[in-house]
Amino acid sequence: MFRSLSSPGIKLFFYQLVLFSFFISCKTPSTVSRSAAINYSSSPEEVKFKGYFINACKEKALGNNELALEQLREALKVYPKNAAANYEVACIYKSVSKTEEAMPFARIAVQNDSKNEWYHLLLIDCLHEKKKYKDAARACEKLISINPENPAFYDQLAREYGFAGNYSKALNAYNNRSKKFGADPETRLETIKLFRLTGKRDKAEKELLALIQEYPNETNYYTFLAELYQENHKDEKVMKIYEELKQKDPRNPYVHLALADYYRTRNKDSLFLVELRSAFEMQELEVEEKRKIMISFYSVTEEFPEHLKSAMELCKIMVEQHPEDARAHGIYGDFLNREKNYEEAREQYLQAVRIDKNVFGIWTEIMKIDITLGDYTALEKHSDEAKELFIAQPVVLYYNAVAKMQLKKNKEAIAAFLEAKDFIVDDEELLGFILINLGEIYNTEKEFEKSDKAFDEALRVDSDNASLLNNYSYYLSLRKEKLSQAEKMASKAVQLNKNSSTFLDTYAWVLYQQGKYQEAQVWLEKAIINGGDENGVILEHYGDVLFKNNKIEQAIETWKKALEKPKHSNNLEKKIGEKKLSE
Secondary structure, rough: OOHHHHHHHOOOOOOOOOOOOOOOOOOOOOOOOOOOOOOOOOOOHHHHHHHHHHHHHHHHHHHHHHHHHHHHHHHHOOOOOHHHHHHHHHHHHHHHHOOHHHHHHHHHHHHHHOOOOOHHHHHHOOOOOOOOHHHHHHHHHHHHOOOOOHHHHHHHHHHHHHHHHHHHHHHHHHHHHHHOOOOHHHHHHHHHHHHHOOOOOOHHHHHHHHHHHHHHOOOOHHHHHHHHHHHHHHHHHHHHHHHHHHHOOOOOOOHHHHHHHHHHHHHOOHHHHHHHHHHHHOOOOOOHHHHHHHHHHHHHHOOOHHHHHHHHHHHHHHHHOOOHHHHHHHHHHHHHHHHHHHHHHHHHHHHHHHHHHOOOOHHHHHHHHHHOOOHHHHHHHHHHHHHOOOOOOOHHHHHHHHHHHOOOOOHHHHHHHHHHHHHOOOOOHHHHHHHHHHHHHHHHOOOHHHHHHHHHHHHHHOOHHHHHHHHHHHHHHOOOOOHHHHHHHOOOOHHOOOOOOOHHHHHHHHHHHOOOOOHHHHOOOHHOOHHHHHOOHHHHHHHHHHOOOHHHHHHHHHHHHHOOOOOOOOOHHHHHHOOOOOO
């Protein structure tokens, strides 16, 4: 049986892998303290230094990095160039991702004790992380000069030269390693990758054929050779290799993925999908690998929707093959959700949380769908469940409050909104939503002082929220309170959205409540021009203003029109019958 292919052998269009890349993470030995032994006599400076250094090591061992640094700084005041102390400072900085701060201390350690391998390794690690690959390579050269008997140092040197783009020196490092320690398969494969990068395809082919002869069961070598042939447009040789692999190892999904990619590069979409489908139908292909492919498909289908049908089919296959894996249901739900198949998407998400209830992102998608569908009973149920799992997540508490608010459970909703507010940290947008909803619900409950307070606080969060400005000013106008403030807010709302019939009506109504009937008529006429003629409330308001401006007959006709539209007051028929205002 052939060994399984590893995913780096695949270059799917939407599966972003880097084939033959030798640029792997720089791995140096652990940067735990490997300080040189300190042998000091009893001079005052030496005693003082030793005390600080030992205390620093104790604090470091206890995880008290700041206290350790304080002691080390004191030690370095005594002996600024001490290699061990500088190394320890560099280690601490590096451990908390302060590589820039670590680097100068690592340099001093190397300069003052050039024989200590651990000092060199730390410096190389710092240089690599800061992408100073040429400097890192030079540091590796020095390390090899100290200890030429460690093959890992040659590997490190080759990698640094590779990152620096100096492939000839990287090749030379691997060659020196092979001469000294023998050519193991991994080193030979890295050399082959470099041959490809430098265009030496003949050498790469020769070495790959030699590897295949020595290791006939290593499938990676075959696929690397097939891709080399593919680059050289030797299609017959490519197909021969893949067909041989399919016959010898028919349950190897990576063979199908590699062949799928080959067909993709030849624009043979139907064959590409056949091979990809075959790979997905195999449980030997891990869910995570399938999920990564589908994530790439997700992006591709946004730009090329013609691939959506195939993507959905692959999702279905994945769910069928892995029905008890939350990741499969989650990614399928993402596709359905994006395509607005909300019911089906929610079902997939619910399957996912049934399997793994701790995926917060999926719970949020479920609750968003509940709101989109207007299913507030489901939202209450799902947010109650999520609240038990993520008690400190304010967005869950917010959704729970929204559900209770929509279900007219106002007291419970207020408590939930206040609880959500208490958990918010650095989320002004969510805070604004909570405050606005609190203002609305307090207004419904006629707790006007609390309502105004919530709205005022919401405006401090977002002073340009046009809907908030409109609603708050309208509520004040209905109560005939704070009308000067209401006028300013309504005017600003209109400035932010000049074509909103609702906002224009609110501004007019605030003016009306202040007795500014002529001005109110002007703004109501603007509201009607902008679609307000289909709104019963706006037409009724216009009739009221006309009545106040002594245009009685026009007012009555306008009231009659309002009666034919939705959203008029309960007093409208009385106004028409009595031919006068009934406020």
